[in-house]
Amino acid sequence: LHRVDRRQRQMCIRDRVRRVCRWLLKNNRSGIRVEELINQYKPNVASLSGKLMSALNPDSLSRMKSRIKGFTDRNIPDGLARLVTFIQMSSPVMDIMNIADKENIPDSDLMVGFMILNDKLSLSWFRDTIVNLGKDSYWGHLTSSSMLDDIDRLQCELVAFIYTQKHESESFSLAVDRWEKAFPEMTGRLLGMISDLKTDQPKFVSATIAFRALLDLVQVCRYGTCD
Numbered sequence: 001l002h003r004v005d006r007r008q009r010q011m012c013i014r015d016r017v018r019r020v021c022r023w024l025l026k027n028n029r030s031g032i033r034v035e036e037l038i039n040q041y042k043p044n045v046a047s048l049s050g051k052l053m054s055a056l057n058p059d060s061l062s063r064m065k066s067r068i069k070g071f072t073d074r075n076i077p078d079g080l081a082r083l084v085t086f087i088q089m090s091s092p093v094m095d096i097m098n099i100a101d102k103e104n105i106p107d108s109d110l111m112v113g114f115m116i117l118n119d120k121l122s123l124s125w126f127r128d129t130i131v132n133l134g135k136d137s138y139w140g141h142l143t144s145s146s147m148l149d150d151i152d153r154l155q156c157e158l159v160a161f162i163y164t165q166k167h168e169s170e171s172f173s174l175a176v177d178r179w180e181k182a183f184p185e186m187t188g189r190l191l192g193m194i195s196d197l198k199t200d201q202p203k204f205v206s207a208t209i210a211f212r213a214l215l216d217l218v219q220v221c222r223y224g225t226c227d
Contacts (some may be wrong), residue, residue, distance in 0.1 A: 015145075016087050022149060023094045044097050048107050049090055055111040057173075059119045064089060091148070095156040105163050113159035113172045120176055121187070122194045123155060126210065129202050143204060147211055154218045161221045179221075186217045 024037060056064060064085055071081035092114055100107035118124045127148060134144025165182075166175035180187050193210040200206065 013084070013087060016091065018145070019091060019149065020094060022145070026149075027094075027098065041094075041097070044101075044107075045093055048093050048097055048111065049086075051108050051111055052086065052090060052093075055108065055115050057115055057119065060089075060115045060124075063124065092152045092156060095152045099156045099160050103160050103164075105160055109163060109172065110156065110159050113162060113176070114155060116173055116176050117155055117159060120180065121190060121214075122198075123151065123214075125198070126194055126207075127151060129197060130207055133202060133204055133207060140204070147207070151211070151214065154214055157222055158218050161218075183217065183221065186213075186220055189213050190217055 024032065028037065067085045067088065068078070068081045071084065072078055076084075092111075096107055096110045096114060099105070100110050130144045130147050130151075134140035134142075162172070162175050162179045165179060166172065170178075190210065190213040193206075193213050197206055197210060
């Protein structure tokens with residue numbers, strides 16, 4: 001059992017390192033200078049990661065506590081269980097940091113909005129489903145990894161759009177509710193597909209269609225078209 005738990009922790013950390021490496025390669029195509037990238041990103045990543053806990057809404061916090069308990073119930077020390085769970089939940093940090101800088105939006109607001117959309121659109125569940133679909137084969141893992149990267153990026157773009165529509169004194173939660181009412185057909189289509197996935201046996205083909213619904217939603221919001 002301990003060997004299995006250790007392997008799971010190692011896989012979690014390995015997958016997170018791979019996702020960060022993929023992000024750095026995609027967003028620095030002119031060349032990789034490792035030391036310069038570390039100096040460039042480390043302070044902001046550390047700052048934003050420290051804001052993660054305060055950005056969690058009750059549902060996200062409950063999910064985090066449940067994951068921690070799942071580890072501690074298997075006799076994993078509490079500190080290590082919290083660290084591994086934090087690593088699992090910190091995947092959007094790079095995209096949030098990037099779009100916050102690009103569009104001059106406070107990264108803490110983007111983090112809050114990101115967590116709200118996780119629950120509003122069942123995107124945490126969707127991510128977990130994609131991970132499970134890809135775990136049994138090399139090509140499946142590559143497919144799920146690529147989809148997870150894209151979901152993080154698309155979700156950050158969606159949060160940035162909602163931020164630009166948010167009233168000055170309005171909470172992000174109210175802004176998300178108002179945004180959903182402004183795009184009922186597109187949000188309903190995505191939620192309907194994810195609901196179907198929950199009641200069916202998910203496959204890559206159905207997950208891909210749901211992913212396309214997320215992509216169309218972002219494109220309509222950001223660019224006024226899904227072409």
